[in-house]
Amino acid sequence: MSITTLTKGTATLIAAGTSNAAGATTRGVVDMRTDSGGFLTMKLTNSGALGAQAEARILVSHDSGTTPAAASAGLDWKTVYRVGNGLVSGTVGEWCWTIPAGVKHVEVEVTGNTTNAVVCEAFVSDITNATSV
Numbered sequence: 001m002s003i004t005t006l007t008k009g010t011a012t013l014i015a016a017g018t019s020n021a022a023g024a025t026t027r028g029v030v031d032m033r034t035d036s037g038g039f040l041t042m043k044l045t046n047s048g049a050l051g052a053q054a055e056a057r058i059l060v061s062h063d064s065g066t067t068p069a070a071a072s073a074g075l076d077w078k079t080v081y082r083v084g085n086g087l088v089s090g091t092v093g094e095w096c097w098t099i100p101a102g103v104k105h106v107e108v109e110v111t112g113n114t115t116n117a118v119v120c121e122a123f124v125s126d127i128t129n130a131t132s133v
Contacts, residue, residue: 007129009035013108013122019047020054020118025111027070030124037101038126042108044085044093048116053084055112056120058097061105070107077107085118099124 013028020026032038042056059077061068068076085093099106108122 002132004130004132006127009126009128011124014120016121018120020110020120022114022116026120027109028122029067029070029107031067032106033104036127038099038124040097040099040124042095042122045119046089046091049089050087050116051114052112053086054118055082055084057082057109059107060103067105
């Protein structure tokens with residue numbers, strides 16, 4: 001019987017405590033080409049009553065080269081998940097997504113909030129190596 005040991009890393013897409021101003025967009029990307037999948041967490045906290053809710057969006061790119069520049073869905077980036085945090089002041093939303101091994105690049109985008117800022121964050125724990133003995 002063999003034992004497999006996983007080597008794991010961590011990547012910050014959006015640092016904890018990042019403020020996304022009303023009407024703004026905050027994005028972060030990570031290169032997953034040499035990883036065997038991972039686990040993504042996201043958090044949004046409303047700083048006041050919002051006119052429109054903030055959305056956290058997960059996008060992936062199929063590009064085999066270097067990670068494309070962070071951008072909205074389009075030629076390079078494809079949206080695979082989106083979730084809203086509502087309009088109520090002080091609301092905290094936390095979500096996770098398991099990143100399949102075949103994903104090459106991941107982006108998190110926080111956008112859509114109006115009237116007040118939201119505080120956001122996004123992190124990935126990735127599997128960088130697997131060794132069997």
